[in-house]
Amino acid sequence: MGRRRRPGAAARHPREGGPGELSLPGQGAAMAGMALRMTQTLAPSPKAVVDIEGLSLTFQTNDGPVYALSNVDLRIAQGDFVSFIGPSGCGKTTLLRVIADLEKATSGKISVNGLSPQEARQKRAYGYVFQAPALYPWRTIERNVTLPLEIMGLPAAERKERARRYLDLVNLSGFERKFPWQLSGGMQQRASIARALCFEPDLLLMDEPFGALDEIVRDHLNEQLLGLWDKTGKTVVFVTHSIPEAVFLSTRIVVMSPRPGRIIDVIESHFPRGRGLDIRETPEFLKIAHRVREGLRAGHAYED
Amino acid sequence: MGRRRRPGAAARHPREGGPGELSLPGQGAAMAGMALRMTQTLAPSPKAVVDIEGLSLTFQTNDGPVYALSNVDLRIAQGDFVSFIGPSGCGKTTLLRVIADLEKATSGKISVNGLSPQEARQKRAYGYVFQAPALYPWRTIERNVTLPLEIMGLPAAERKERARRYLDLVNLSGFERKFPWQLSGGMQQRASIARALCFEPDLLLMDEPFGALDEIVRDHLNEQLLGLWDKTGKTVVFVTHSIPEAVFLSTRIVVMSPRPGRIIDVIESHFPRGRGLDIRETPEFLKIAHRVREGLRAGHAYED
Amino acid sequence: ADKVTLQLKWVTQAQFAGYYVAKDKGLYEAAGLDVTINPGGPDIAPPQIIAGGGADVIIDWMPSALASREKGVPLVNIAQPFKRSGMMLTCRKETGIKTPADFPGKTLGVWFYGNEYPFLSWMAKLGIPTTGGPKGVTVLKQGFNVDPLLQKQADCISTMTYNEYWQIIEAGVKPEELIVFKYEDEGVATLEDGLYVLESKLKDPAFVDTMARFVKASMAGWEWARQHPAEAAKIVLDNDATGAQTEGHQVTMMEEINKLTAGSTGALDPADYERTVKTLLSGGSDPVITKAPKAPGATR
Amino acid sequence: MKTLRAAVAFLLFALAGAIVALFSVHTGPDVWPFSSGLWLSVLVLTVIAWQGLSTLAAFRSRNARHQRLADLAVPAIFGLWLVFLWEVVTVGANVPQVLLPSPGLIVARLFTSADVLLADFRQTFLQAVLAGYALGCLGGFLVAILADRVPFLKRGLLPLGNLASALPIVGVAPIMVMWFGFDWPSKAAVVVIMTFFPMLVNTVAGLAAASVQERELLDTYAASYWQSLVSLRLPAAMPFIFNALKINSTLALIGAIVAEFFGTPIVGMGFRISTEVGRMNLDMVWAEIVLAAVAGSAFYGLVAMAERRLTFWHPSYRQRGV
Amino acid sequence: MAAAITAPGLRGISAGDAVPVAVVSLGLLVLWYAAAVWLNADLQIDAFARQGADWTTGDLIAGTWAQERPLLPAPHQVAAEMWATIVDTAITSKRSLVYHGWVTLSSTLLGFAAGTLLGIVLAVGIVHVRALEKSLLPWIIASQTIPILAIAPMVIVVLGAVGLKGLIPKAVISTYLCFFPVVIGMVKGLRAPDLLQMDLMRTYNASGAQTFFKLRWPTALPFLFASLKVAIAISLVGAIIAELPTGAQAGLGARLLAGSYYGQTIQIWSALITAALLAAALVALMSLIERAVLRAMGGRP
């Protein structure tokens, strides 16, 4: 432990705010990060759920390499709610996939729950909501939701009960017996959220889960998710395009730059845990949202 | 012409604002709608591009019928920019598909450019952006975009030029040679937008085209689309979940209720054609947005 | 030259040496004929081929030819180069079979495809049912080789004096381990390889003339084969497109065949014919040949 | 309704014409010599019947029963018409019975030799075909799974599997008779070899058919190999597996019948065919062929029905009328 | 759908497969030798008894591997026969397996080409014309249940009567057998595009031909290749079957049959293995083409 950080990332993106390394509440400074790292071995709380250092990823394609992630440093502590926000194609999905062991980094280090991503995946450490619903067309909605439970060997009665509970949570009661192609886009997306929630993982990786939903349902699900997070102490890593959503939900917002994806800002958001939707009108909320928007805009400027 | 309207829809949704029939700028009242209909035969301007009366649609599924649309009345004039907004699963996509002749109504009347939807489709009256990108995996991005041009028989040079132009418009220059699975979700969606735009149809049917995009790109594309609409006098029918987006883009916002989809409010939005993004801070904008939100909320309340 | 197509009953082997010799030695050519010889095979029913126009003249066994006549293919025998029958039933001695009376309860291999009539007539004559059981014989449709006997899947199999019998011997079985029943000795011999044409075509004198020359040349070929068995076998080998025949086997076959053709002028002996018909008629349920067709062709 | 009435009118007219034509060919050349007159009218009738069929095929009913009935009627009428043409041509043009018997004779045989046909059917279909089909399909399937599970085998065994399964039946059949005896097991063995390869190829292709995202979902659950096989890869492979099952349902019958040419007890469809060809009883041969065709089609139909049941979700069954 | 495009199907023998293939082959060889002992022992014991010779187990094993007409020839016997008839015999000789292989291959390829074409044409018809689907498909299926060996002679006779002899009748029988998998696979494949992809074409009011070439065809390709691999193997079987009633004059089928007449098991096996090698080579060739085509279509690695 106590590895030295590589200086590259910080030097290359001299933006306000911490250059990626997140470890303490407040502006994550490199030194503070190191301090925590060192204490962590002594007193392992708050536990690092995801720990990424100097991670890069390059895709080889038919016409040359695509640099998707470059030198990403990130630490997510237990109980964090971290949102990734950034321009389309900047590498948010890729980063989430690396954490989930669906993609291998080209270089750099990453651990999940102190293990390699692969080990963590094999321990079923997380639930993943894909950007597309990925429902199996030969299963009804209910049986799509119970799929992970079947795999994990839960008894049938329990599976049914959980499916009922989580389909209700996403407002899909009454659609248990339908097949995926009989549902609207948003309904399919909600079914896939229910599927990820129903086995109650400690770590949730969600890739634009609410993208296809209207504001009302979205608000509703935001509240549900926040309640769940609050009650269960889950760690959530969340990709979104909505600035208000990011600010409302997160304890930390990670702003990414266009390709090759780098972390250009990390913004803390300290609303009380039991916050309501009304906080979105407060000046503090608007201030944070503004800062996120500025970060995003800067990222875009960076590209052209 | 001059058919009598059925009173049902209006009676059932006694909300402020016109009960569906859209014909005059301003609060569309039933009588005014009729008046226009009658004048239309005499002076056919503004031409009705889409004219829907008492339209219903029921899906037969393995466990009983799903009532997707019920008694919808709607008239879209040339040059209109109409947004559909409503809870997930309320029938927005279905309504758009009926207009595009991808779905047959169970009852009711509909005409597109004065023709049946089928005839209109056969005349290639519209461009359609699906809720999912639906790119062909065996074609590169460029060749996906030129697909409609190939079908319509444009020469190769022209096709290439158009692909270049519209891929640039959606910020995808440089990805011409990639295959769809090498693109991020938002990039795929943008490619599908370029594909719909590139053959320059007069009527654009767009199903949540910007759902998977970040705010900055979204704003950018909003402006591009508005510019295009302004310059070319296209008619646009647009499904969205974002209230600000609907208010910013549209001349009319159609708020729909949950299943069976009905029109519960139609809201006019008279910003000048050359509006900029900054109007989103104006009180009038906020007032309209508020009214849309109220409509949506009422729709949700209706359900439970 | 007049074109003639001859359809053989079986694959190229010394059984048909006369025709190959006649062709190879230019006898047909000398007779003003251009003869094409089409080999047969397990799937080829010569009567069907001639009915379909695929041949002018075919080689067939008389029982099969007579049966075909009844099915509406009016075949006429124009020559009978084979005087004697080469059919036998060959059994392993160890099965305990000594006489036909020992057959019941045994398994016998039989060729079908129109070649089963003599066997069925024989069994009918012996009064042995062919439906299996302790009182009857179990009949197997035998393939094209002698494996069922070698591998003891059958107690007896059908063999020809000139072919399968020698295959058994070549496989290492000693003659004294075998017991053979010749159809001739059992009084159920039927006429084998004869030349047949369609009756309707004989109305054409030109065709009759062509056939007369063909038969004459063929018989000369057979004569030559009797004189030069080794060379005849060589000619057969040269004509075998599959390249599967072996010289030793063909020479043996040639010698055996010569015993069957010896004494034939090509003319059909009415007595032989009557015997065949009688045998077939005795076959109970089997092809009833009610009326003797006008048989010997006016070939000479 | 209107289309239905038109179709029925066309078909009735064709039927009446067909009856007259049949009558005239059967009463012999004296009444209506098989002159160009007959052939011309048969041609015209065929055009009319086709018209009726096309109209009937376009028939759409909201009543599912009526629709099903119409869907069945089309191939049935089409087939009957072919039979009619066959009868008229064989009888009218005096085709020798040893080349092609007329349907009338064949049908008569079906009844007069029903007992023989039944015995043959039991021997060949109920024993050799069904046993061989089950073993061959199962074998191909299991080897595909095995190869999928053990990549070493996939690379080592599949090329050799290709080799073994591409063995031509004709050569294998005598060997199988040598090994498994004259009775049906040797035929079943041939069927096993014939059906093995299509199942292997299709299953291997099918197991690769699940999309990347669908697989990744199971990866996130750390699903075991067998779990992902059962819950994803096999369902996704179903359309391919059924492809093989369908192809095999016809191959199995051909294989068993061909194998019977190389030595059998004196019962079986292949035995009967080869024997009766030699005896010039072509009507019996065709009766067996008809039996084989009916049995094979019914077998295929069953498999296709199972496919529709089990892969209802595949886009090919969700086609909208385009 | 995207994944179906990448379906690798069966691969040919590539360099990387050499080791596994060798290991598995070795295992099979051992099995084969053992089976030869087991199957041939009875005959060998008989033969010893006939000679009245004393024998040991070693003699028995050696004997079972050296019989002239074994029930199952040992691999080296087959290899020697193949070497003799493939390498040591001039290819113009009738005893050369290269010559017979070529005879069979030519009608296989002709039949396969015709069968593929016919299969595709029928599938296209079935997918596009409702009347054809309903009236034709059941009869195509029925046609495949007709035992080919029963009608092959009739086909040969009829074609012979119109003057077609030699290659073409054999190719016709190959065609008859191999078009079927192509039809079945292609009907499925041409209907495999998902609904959204079809809808897209509808919005362009694409003609049937355009939808076919731009959507249905690319989607059907994985199905087509799976079918073609089956079809080419079946086509070879068809050519061999067709060589029986053509008078069994030349070709691997004729060799097989001739071997079978005379109980020449070694000859049967060498013809059989040559045929199987030929089939495997053809299937491998299809796989190569498949891989090249799917790669050109942007198949995901």
Ligand SMILES: Nc1ncnc2c1ncn2[C@@H]1O[C@H](COP(=O)(O)OP(=O)(O)OP(=O)(O)O)[C@@H](O)[C@H]1O
């Ligand atoms: N093919 C189908 N078969 C059966 N039911 C269907 C089918 N397509 C849509 N539906 C049902 O019709 C209703 C309306 O669906 P639609 O896709 O129009 O919703 P939507 O308003 O577009 O929703 P979203 O915002 O989530 O995309 C839904 O309840 C859905 O379940």
Ligand SMILES: Nc1ncnc2c1ncn2[C@@H]1O[C@H](COP(=O)(O)OP(=O)(O)OP(=O)(O)O)[C@@H](O)[C@H]1O
């Ligand atoms: N399999 C792949 N092969 C090649 N390039 C890829 C692949 N997957 C993603 N990329 C590239 O990597 C970059 C990042 O993609 P990613 O999907 O992570 O973006 P994203 O931030 O999730 O975008 P969006 O918001 O649009 O979903 C993109 O430029 C994309 O083209």
Ligand SMILES: Cc1ncc(C[n+]2csc(CCO)c2C)c(N)n1
């Ligand atoms: C399928 C079939 N089986 C057996 C024979 C009988 N046969 C008649 S002549 C002959 C050659 C003898 O060496 C043989 C075996 C046949 N013709 N066809």
Ligand SMILES: [Mg+2]
């Ligand atoms: Mg993404």
Ligand SMILES: [Mg+2]
């Ligand atoms: Mg929708």
